[in-house]
Amino acid sequence: MARTQKQIGLRRKDSKFWVEDGLLFTKGHRIFVPKAAGLRKMLLQECHDTLWAGHPGWQRTLCLLKRSYYWPQMKDDVMEYTKTCLICQQDKGEKQKAGNCQQPYCLPPVADTYGGRTKKAHEYVKEWNVNAEIARAYLEKASRRMKKWADQNRRPREFKVGDMVMVKLNKEQMRFLRGRDKRLVRKYEGPIQVIKRIGEVAYKLDRPAWMKCHPVFHVSCLKPYHPDPEDPTRNKSKRANIRSNQLLATSAD
Known part of the structure; x- marks a missing residue:
């Protein structure tokens, strides 16, 4: 009707x-x-x-x-x-590659010192220096060409002390699992606090005790953590961490 x-x-x-x-x-x-x-x-x-x-x-x-x-x-x-x-x-991983852009490769300048060498040795070293300068210029130019392509899908990323991040563990860092099913492992763990910057592309994290690996991670293994400021309950995980899953699997055996 x-x-x-x-x-x-x-x-x-x-x-x-x-x-x-x-x-x-x-x-x-x-x-x-x-x-x-x-x-x-x-x-x-x-x-x-x-x-x-x-x-x-x-x-x-x-x-x-x-x-x-x-x-x-x-x-x-x-x-x-x-x-x-x-x-x-x-x-979930990131669609765009994370981490700082590739650092250009650079050779140190060649020193033009010959000491007390003979004339023949002096000429030989001079020729070597010229060839080294040519090679250095070529490598630096090639490095800039490669950097252009390598950085196309990358974006620079920096963190400050106190920032909360999500960390991605690689196979070497997950050896403490002792061959357990890797399907129990999430792509990223966290949030974890940054406590120190190490060099240009690494950070030391205040990792939890169960994460038995070195606390310094390359920036490509990190991504920013985004909390919900309006609903704090969404910022707390209700799922067991990797170590808890391992202990449950061990007790089941």
Whole structure:
């Protein structure tokens, strides 16, 4: 049965919003969600955190929401929510290569000293110096060409003492697992605090006791941690760390 004018409310063909069954609708027959009573946060959780949603990226989360709901700056809210999801920060890698740009290769200048050598030795060393200068110039030029290509998919990244980061463990750093199933290992662990900068491209972290590896990590193994300032509960992991998983697996054996 067709709905009456009273049921669908006073709607004009050119209207962007209309009332239907006590709800405010907009284009695409989507419900307008007001910024009240945490409704938007509840919908974000439903379309991202639940088992059926499976923690998708912001594009997929936005697509799920846009099917039935609308509110202003929805895209910005979705991007912020997914960026501050601790599970996503632990389980997902970065699309763009992280870490500082490649350092150019440079040879030291050749010293033009010959001491008390004979004339023949002097000429030989002079010729060697000329060849070394040519080689050095060639290598520096080649290094700049290679650097240009190597840095295309990289972006410079720096951290300060006190920053919280997510750290990616390589195979050598996970030897303490003693051959346990690596599927228990998340891509990133953290958040962990930076306590010192080591040189240009490494940082010392205040790693937890269960992370039995050297505390200094190359910047390419780190990424910024993004907390949720409005909801502190989302900043605490409810999952066991690697060491706890290992102990559970050992006790099961």
